């Protein structure tokens with residue numbers, strides 16, 4: 001029987017639809033450069049976008065892309081990685097997506113340590129829906145009374161996290177370097193490469209000036225040891241109390257990755273040879289289950 005339903009559709013990258021000056025342009029430029037410098041081929045790359053202005057980033061790169069459900073980009077990306085661990089899997093979305101509706105998946109991804117990269121474009125607002133306070137919004141922004149959520153401190157408090165970094169879309173060379181490190185971490189099966197990017201929303205929350213003043217860059221500090229979790233936590237939380245923001249490679253450590261824990265010696269799903277005639281009775285049995 002001929003099947004007319006195409007499983008994939010090939011489309012060319014389009015130009016971003018972001019407002020001129022949006023921080024996400026810097027994220028896209030760094031991501032393109034990081035993938036190209038690391039010579040990772042388009043056919044081996046999957047970007048899972050969230051919902052929000054930031055979540056359209058996969059449309060602007062030549063690679064496989066999925067626009068996931070709001071807050072569900074991480075389970076989608078983890079599923080792809082488990083099905084085919086040879087792929088470079090990058091989940092990329094906003095702070096509303098990841099730290100509000102998707103916060104449960106964020107916590108469990110930090111805990112389970114899957115070897116994917118997670119880029120959060122943090123702008124302290126829900127850009128796409130016109131500027132409501134997100135969990136990272138500062139007190140006073142659009143009537144917000146809550147203290148902002150700090151994802152780096154949260155990630156540091158989970159013992160199985162292995163890569164925690166924060167960049168700024170106004171510092172392209174550092175951001176590209178952090179992206180390369182996060183991708184290499186995940187592609188070496190060392191676990192979850194979490195990279196928050198301070199990526200201002202110039203339309204609803206233009207924070208370029210404040211963030212340039214508030215950033216404290218651990219990469220620029222001689223002798224800072226990103227392998228020391230306790231020190232990383234105390235230094236980053238001290239900075240929060242001084243209204244400063246830690247950036248750079250904040251922590252890197254070791255823990256078993258999710259694929260190591262779950263796949264054991266099994267051949268991952270997407271790499272199994274499903275063409276074998278011997279499999280036909282198994283398919284028929286499977287289909288019978290659904291009748």
Ligand SMILES: Cc1ncc(C[n+]2csc(CCOP(=O)(O)OP(=O)(O)O)c2C)c(N)n1
Nearest residue numbers: 051052053054070094095096097126127128
């Ligand atoms: C289940 C669901 N709830 C709410 C929405 C509406 N919505 C679309 S984008 C968005 C927030 C986007 O904020 P963020 O993730 O920070 O992305 P940004 O636009 O700032 O890049 C919301 C609430 C939705 N699309 N789906």
Ligand code: SF4
Nearest residue numbers: 019022053127201202
């Ligand atoms: S609304 Fe904000 S986040 Fe969305 S594209 Fe414009 S500047 Fe960027």
Ligand SMILES: [Mg+2]
Nearest residue numbers: 094095096125
């Ligand atoms: Mg946002």
